Amino acid sequence: MFMFDVSWPMERFQARPSRGRFTGDPRHRTEGEMERKFEAGAQAVSETLSERIGKERIRLGTPVLRVEHGAEHVRVISEDGQSFEGLYAISAIPHAILPTVHFHPPLPTLKRLLINRMPMGSVIKVVTFYKTAFWKEKGFNGCTMSDSGCVTFSMDDTKPDGSHPAMMGFIQAETARRMCLDTPERRKASVCQHYARIFKMEEFLHPVDYVEKNWTEEAYSGGCYSSTFGPGVLTSFGEALRQPVGRIHFAGTELASQWPGYMDGAVQSGERAAREVLRQLGRNGSEEISQAEAPLPLDCVSTPEGGFWLARVLPHPPHSLLHFGGIVLAAGLAWFFQSKL
Known part of the structure; x- marks a missing residue:
């Protein structure tokens, strides 16, 4: 969507x-x-949200065919010729079917290379x-x-x-x-x-x-549960995963930093993309955005309160320390087994 x-x-x-x-x-x-x-089915969540937003503001059955974006606005054109214009747009469709939408100007090279490597x-x-x-x-x-x-x-x-x-x-x-x-x-x-x-x-x-x-x-999801990444995809193209393209921001469960592939991940990524837009609106002077509403870092992984107790009490060392510890452990094990031979 x-x-x-x-x-x-x-x-x-x-x-x-x-x-x-x-x-x-x-x-x-x-x-x-x-x-x-x-109990009423997961669709009840969407139906309740649509009632709060106002169903007259939501267009269903209107596939997007083209997105035109520039320095001042974004224009979304549907398959039946309707045109919608705004300051920003958030795409929450799976990356695997983004090629079905024509972007003008085209998406950056790194983004397109990533999309081609994210099958559902x-x-x-x-x-x-x-x-x-x-x-x-x-x-x-x-x-x-x-x-x-x-x-x-x-x-x-x-x-x-x-x-x-x-x-x-x-x-x-x-x-x-x-x-x-x-x-x-x-x-x-x-x-x-x-x-x-x-x-x-x-x-x-x-x-x-x-x-x-x-x-x-499914034509508008392409599969389930989420996009998949082959070896080397994230290390080579991952920086483009959540990176906005001009005034277009991206969400979707495969972009979540926690629970990707689940509804929790979809909500988290949507809130992150919304914070990005809110921050941009604040920078443009349209609205003051508090620090609490600023986007989380792209590599941020939050731990919900009340989660597994061990995860809350254990320290969180930096990745470099983990890498060093792994090397030391591997060297120690190699020495131990060699001494036994």
Whole structure:
């Protein structure tokens, strides 16, 4: 959008309440990457924000075709010919699909080279529904990880009130790309057979419903969960990742310094880009921006309060000290093993 079987062996778990992990109970926060679940669906967050902003100020179904930027303004032109002009623009679309937008003048060379090296991942999300949560009745919590089946990771997706028993899983990477060639019916059969094998329960072969989301088919994301970086990409082109281009600033979950690929990372990067624009407005005399609203350094990684206690008490040495310590450790180990020979 533009804005103005390593598999874990399937052990038998004791069936127990979720302890708030997926229900949002603040008394049981675990600071995990999937600690919360929106009972009304994640889209409810966007819908609530749109109501606060005013839906008349938001244009949906209006793909951006061209962005013209200069010393004084930015003009965004949509596919249907509508034109929107502002002092600054924030692009929050994945870098992998930025080439579908025509920038005039073109983006800098380093930025374009980076974009060409940031493909999106390949993921198919699958949800199978059953009459009852029989796996819970037999003492399993539904969480699995596997390197030998079609579903890399799964978890119980039953509603917090116990209705609509379901298992949610992710088909990822090469397996997802291969299974894109299958029909939905064949993918459904493969998923159910995987669950039946890993749980050793034939009941998984008889779902009452099946829903899937093939993110590789999404035109405006290009894949899931986020952009990926091959060896040497960040060290060679990383300086252009969050660097503004004139009056265009960039956000998106792959640009987050913490929790990239998650909603938390998307929010963090959006707030960072907004602070950058606010600071520029302050410099132009349009608005006084306090120090608290200034953009965080590009390499800043904040640690939320209430996180893992060990992370809060451990010192944070500079990278040079860590490198030196690593060299000393490697030399010491080499001397130790050589002395034993």
